Amino acid sequence: GSKALIKLRGELVRLYNEQQKLAASVQSDGEKALTDGLLADMEQINRKAHEAVGFTYTPLEQLAALQ
Known part of the structure; x- marks a missing residue:
């Protein structure tokens, strides 16, 4: 269980970093809502x-x- 969690956390952190890049480049309220929803x-x-x-x-x- 803990090994799987560690691997999952690594992938989630990688995706989180990508999500942060997306969030920094949003150009509309709709895009912001999508990136906020992804983070949630x-x-x-x-x-x-x-x-x-x-x-x-x-x-x-x-x-x-x-990291």
Whole structure:
């Protein structure tokens, strides 16, 4: 379980970094809503994965800062 979580977190952090690039380049409210929704979905996956293996939830922003 913990090995799978570590791999998932690595992929989520990679996607989080890409999402941040997208968020920085949005040009409309619709695009902002989409990038915000993507982040919310990724955070939900992250939270559920941590809960599934009994780890303390760490937001993607914090995980990305540790990389």
